[in-house]
Amino acid sequence: MEKILQFPLARIPDDGLDVSLDLELDDLEEVWFRASNLQLIGKLEKTGSDEVSFQGRLSGRFLLECSLGLAEFAHSFDEPLAVYFSRKRQDSGSEGEVELSEEDLEVGYIENETVDLTTPVRDQIGLAIPVQPRCPDKCLGEAPDTCRKLDEGESVGIGAASDPRWGPLKDWKSGGSA
Numbered sequence: 703m704e705k706i707l708q709f710p711l712a713r714i715p716d717d718g719l720d721v722s723l724d725l726e727l728d729d730l731e732e733v734w735f736r737a738s739n740l741q742l743i744g745k746l747e748k749t750g751s752d753e754v755s756f757q758g759r760l761s762g763r764f765l766l767e768c769s770l771g772l773a774e775f776a777h778s779f780d781e782p783l784a785v786y787f788s789r790k791r792q793d794s795g796s797e798g799e800v801e802l803s804e805e806d807l808e809v810g811y812i813e814n815e816t817v818d819l820t821t822p823v824r825d826q827i828g829l830a831i832p833v834q835p836r837c838p839d840k841c842l843g844e845a846p847d848t849c850r851k852l853d854e855g856e857s858v859g860i861g862a863a864s865d866p867r868w869g870p871l872k873d874w875k876s877g878g879s880a
Contacts, residue, residue: 705729706725706729707725707818708817709721709816709819710817711815718745720745721743721744721746721756724740724741725823730824737765738765742783743758743761744756744758752812756784756817760823760826760827760830761781764778764835768835769834772867773837775835779830781827785810786810787817790811
């Protein structure tokens with residue numbers, strides 16, 4: 703079954719294929735984030751007989767939880783996406799072990815005569831998630847009533863009590879026997 707982010711090589715014309723897709727989370731298979739309004743716009747181009755490149759942009763919105771006040775908020779993103787695909791090199795005969803070069807880490811592979819953007823798109827979305835998301839302007843004092851911790855009278859920031867999400871680990875001791 704053909705998936706929305708899979709493109710057979712035979713369907714990519716010599717002058718390239720414009721891509722404009724509205725994506726659902728189901729299109730990305732295994733997801734670990736909450737996102738909506740996902741859109742991929744760009745162009746697939748053959749750069750050689752065994753090579754294809756994609757240049758474009760990926761945009762959408764995350765639903766995140768503030769790392770400081772624990773309030774949920776929407777966070778928009780718009781990221782460039784560049785992916786290069788080539789055919790896999792033939793194995794050199796060594797079984798089980800493959801030495802990767804730096805080039806191998808930057809290139810996707812054409813499998814079954816198909817270019818699949820699923821993994822690069824999912825990875826780029828994951829990279830767009832802020833490490834410590836903070837609701838814009840809310841936890842800085844301008845609208846503290848929207849932060850759950852502040853609503854409940856808890857302190858935040860330096861000197862604050864521990865994050866309640868760590869509560870279940872409070873009594874855990876390492877090295878214990880099971």
